[in-house]
Amino acid sequence: MSSGLRSSQQQRAQAQRISTPGRTARIPRHAAGARARCLHKPSPHEQPTQRAPLTPSLLEPHARAPLERASALAASVERVAPVLETAGPVAGVSTGAESRLRIAVDVDEVLGRFVYALNGFCKSQYNMSYDVSDYWIYEFAKIWGCDQDRSNHIVHAFFESPHFNDGIPIIPDAFSTLQRLGQWCDLVVVTSRQHVIQDATLEWLDRHYPGTFQEVYFGNHFALEGASRKKSEICASIGAHVLIDDNVGYALDCASNGIDVLLFDWQGSYPWSKPPPGFEHPNIQVVRGWREVEEALTAMARPARAGARAPLTAERLAAGGGRGDLL
Numbered sequence: 001m002s003s004g005l006r007s008s009q010q011q012r013a014q015a016q017r018i019s020t021p022g023r024t025a026r027i028p029r030h031a032a033g034a035r036a037r038c039l040h041k042p043s044p045h046e047q048p049t050q051r052a053p054l055t056p057s058l059l060e061p062h063a064r065a066p067l068e069r070a071s072a073l074a075a076s077v078e079r080v081a082p083v084l085e086t087a088g089p090v091a092g093v094s095t096g097a098e099s100r101l102r103i104a105v106d107v108d109e110v111l112g113r114f115v116y117a118l119n120g121f122c123k124s125q126y127n128m129s130y131d132v133s134d135y136w137i138y139e140f141a142k143i144w145g146c147d148q149d150r151s152n153h154i155v156h157a158f159f160e161s162p163h164f165n166d167g168i169p170i171i172p173d174a175f176s177t178l179q180r181l182g183q184w185c186d187l188v189v190v191t192s193r194q195h196v197i198q199d200a201t202l203e204w205l206d207r208h209y210p211g212t213f214q215e216v217y218f219g220n221h222f223a224l225e226g227a228s229r230k231k232s233e234i235c236a237s238i239g240a241h242v243l244i245d246d247n248v249g250y251a252l253d254c255a256s257n258g259i260d261v262l263l264f265d266w267q268g269s270y271p272w273s274k275p276p277p278g279f280e281h282p283n284i285q286v287v288r289g290w291r292e293v294e295e296a297l298t299a300m301a302r303p304a305r306a307g308a309r310a311p312l313t314a315e316r317l318a319a320g321g322g323r324g325d326l327l
Contacts, residue, residue, distance in 0.1 A: 101301050103181065104190035104217075104231075104240040106247070107201065110264050111209065112168045121163035122154065138247060138272040159197075170208060171266060173290035178212050181297060189213050190234050190243065192221035192250075232257040242300065244293060246273045255283035262287045262296055 108114040115132050118140075122128035128144065135143050141151035158164050178187060193201055195218055205213060217238065220228045232254045235243055242260045245251055251261040263286045265273035275284075287293050 101185045102240045103185050104243045106245040107191040109246040117163050117168040121158045136271040177290040177294050188215040190217045192219040194223040195220045255281050
């Protein structure tokens, strides 16, 4: 990491104010400028640089009711803290291009393999043996058979470990696919991560997905402090047409509000991403890797290329807008 970038990150860490209800995190002008440069979109002629193995990726939230193994879509997406009235990006710049598909991308298990690295940490520190295939629900206390306080303690210990800092593998094909998509889509991050780990998230995105995302939004789910915001509301407020996410509860929430969802089940290996047999929703499509993501988005965009597309706002959702406008 260059000394200039490290200096900017240190300045941001010193001056950044954690979000409170009705506000979003504020980054000093000099730090925000450095961050925007890190998130610039490269020209098609630029060659991507080689990157070291992925570092921090943070935990998906647990803010939903218990799931039955055979009916994951019974999850409630309402068990979150009070909703913020406004949302804004923590970093990045907007192009304002309304004729392009605007794609919201989740972080954990979509860009990086968080659970895989967490299992390695649990094995080395607590002699807990779990495989990704054991996680039929993305609520660790239920999988580990412990209370929520114990689960939180383990996860936060993981955050301080080398398994977290240097051991989370990147999802194959994600970066190269996103570079191609960025030529005709506007890409933003919509994550449920907490505000207290904003800096770690922004640094991770700069390091492993440079020049890829225009904006970064935090839902602050299952946080100890501050209000949270549902992904469907964030997507509506920023005009996102599509969400790429591995969480069935979030997928159903967004799809029910008129947002197209690519339910990401990498190589079919995510038990928590499995809808019940026979379930269908017109706004949800299961994808098993980034190549399928690219194919699905290309198919979505093709009918709309002939004309401009209005952003998917909260007002349009209330009026019944959504998939019909996209297709």
